[in-house]
Amino acid sequence: MNEGDFRDFVAARSSALLRTAYLLIGDWHQAQDLLQTALAKTYLAWRRLGELDAVEPYARKVLVNTVTSWRRRRWHGERPTGALPERVVGDATDERLASDELWQQIKNLPVRQRAVLVLRYYEDQTEVETAQLLGISVGTVKSQHSRAIASLRSPLAPEGAVQ
Structure with a gap:
């Protein structure tokens, strides 16, 4: 083969397989997607199937297994709706800007x-581990930490805030 x-085979039997997929799933678009997946899996096994009579039963079994596996998944993709939800969802832009500003500082x-x-x-190291990694004393780690925090506070503090 x-x-x-x-x-x-695809030209002759895909419409019948599509009808089967639709009857199993109840949505033409999903049925088309699932049929494409099943045909791709059938193509991968094409040379192993040997006889042409074994192809259609195999393709149907793959289609049914694909539909079954699709139904078991929790998320089935987005579904179009006629009405959009009323609530507004934040996009976290303010947090990202603050994070970017912090990284610049x-x-x-x-x-x-x-x-x-x-x-x-960011690496969650202790003062002792940090001192060992940098080859400095623990006291130097503490003083460098204190100076860094003080440097970050002044430009990032809101106007009029007491530091």
Whole structure:
């Protein structure tokens, strides 16, 4: 069996398989998608099937298994609706801007202060681990941390806020 035989099979039997998929799922668009998936799986097994008589039962079984597996999934994709929801969902732009502003301030810190902040807050290292990694004393880690936090507070504080 060659690729031409597969094309002939698809041309001859895809409408019947599509009807089966529709009857199983109840939605033409989903049925088309599931049929395409089933035909792709059938094509992968095409050379193993051997006889042309075994192809359609195999394709139907693959189609049914594909539909069954699709139904078991929790998410079935988006469904169009006639009415949009009334509520507005925030897009977290303000948090991202604040985060970007914070990163710009962190990038402007001296290298050692930036390293201390990154190791302490993003890598979750202790003061002792940070000191060992940087080859400095624990007291230096504490002082660099204090200076870095003080440097970050002033430009990021809201106007009129007491520091």
